[in-house]
Amino acid sequence: MKLRLGISGASGFGKTHSALLLAFGMTGDWSKIAVIDSENSSASLYSNLGTFNVLDLSAPYSPERYNEAIDVCEKSNIEVIIIDSITHEWNGKGGCLDIHAKLGGRWQDWSLVTPRHQAFIDKILQSSCHVITTARRKMDYSLDVASNGKSKVVKHGTKEVTREGFEYELTVNFELLNDQHLAKASKDRTNLFSSSHEFVITSKTGERLLKWCNAKPVTTQEVLDKINGALSVSDLSEIYREFPSYQQSLQSQFIKKKVQLEELINPKNFSQNGHANHS
Numbered sequence: 001m002k003l004r005l006g007i008s009g010a011s012g013f014g015k016t017h018s019a020l021l022l023a024f025g026m027t028g029d030w031s032k033i034a035v036i037d038s039e040n041s042s043a044s045l046y047s048n049l050g051t052f053n054v055l056d057l058s059a060p061y062s063p064e065r066y067n068e069a070i071d072v073c074e075k076s077n078i079e080v081i082i083i084d085s086i087t088h089e090w091n092g093k094g095g096c097l098d099i100h101a102k103l104g105g106r107w108q109d110w111s112l113v114t115p116r117h118q119a120f121i122d123k124i125l126q127s128s129c130h131v132i133t134t135a136r137r138k139m140d141y142s143l144d145v146a147s148n149g150k151s152k153v154v155k156h157g158t159k160e161v162t163r164e165g166f167e168y169e170l171t172v173n174f175e176l177l178n179d180q181h182l183a184k185a186s187k188d189r190t191n192l193f194s195s196s197h198e199f200v201i202t203s204k205t206g207e208r209l210l211k212w213c214n215a216k217p218v219t220t221q222e223v224l225d226k227i228n229g230a231l232s233v234s235d236l237s238e239i240y241r242e243f244p245s246y247q248q249s250l251q252s253q254f255i256k257k258k259v260q261l262e263e264l265i266n267p268k269n270f271s272q273n274g275h276a277n278h279s
Helices: 015-027 042-046 063-075 087-091 096-103 107-125 203-214 220-228 233-242 251-264
Strands: 004-009 033-037 053-056 080-084 130-145 151-160 172-176 182-188
Touching (some): 004 015, 015 033, 015 042, 015 130, 015 172, 015 203, 033 042, 042 080, 063 107, 087 096, 087 107, 220 233, 220 251, 233 251
Parallel strands (some): 004 130, 004 172, 033 053, 033 080, 080 130
Antiparallel strands (some): 172 182
């Protein structure tokens, strides 16, 4: 399968840099990465990382122009497309909100805009490449107390600037939390990051995702065989962590096996001085 990844955050939180590292982890080859850049050539600021490709996209930011850019990348044998950012397709000059306003801004005018936006979403979902999208988040500020006791202004990202619901289409959506590039997964179908603490996205993150993507699907019977073959509670715990998607559906089997293993190591079940304990 092809991955559909999202990275969102306020300005200056490292969306472009994180997306490039993710993409390199997935390809191991900068030449197989293309950035559709609507952020005033911001991707070129990271040219020191490697020789990735850049397609600069200027206004108008209509859904159709994004679709054409994706076509160009696909025909160029690119493996990972980074769309930096999808915010302009929604809220930029010539984007969906602008198109709607020029049609009159009436509720019924969405019947003409929504299909065009949906065609853009479908283009991402149906692409023959892995796709990483970035999205801006509206900024908010708070006054926090630092470790030295001094007050400082901290910038936070709030709501994504794109049409509501896009996150649900993605395999994984990473939210960048601050200008230290700390991230968390706000959506994770891989279960690789759902229980993770905040972390910094690196190329290793991309490698983990690609490994998950290329992994052979495991059947229920294969997981059951592993459960039944566990020789210790620690072995069983490892199997439980290895297959998070089966934790709920096979919960009763995990519990039953755990009870069996605990009974085996319970001293009450063993003979003492040659006499069986029947209590």
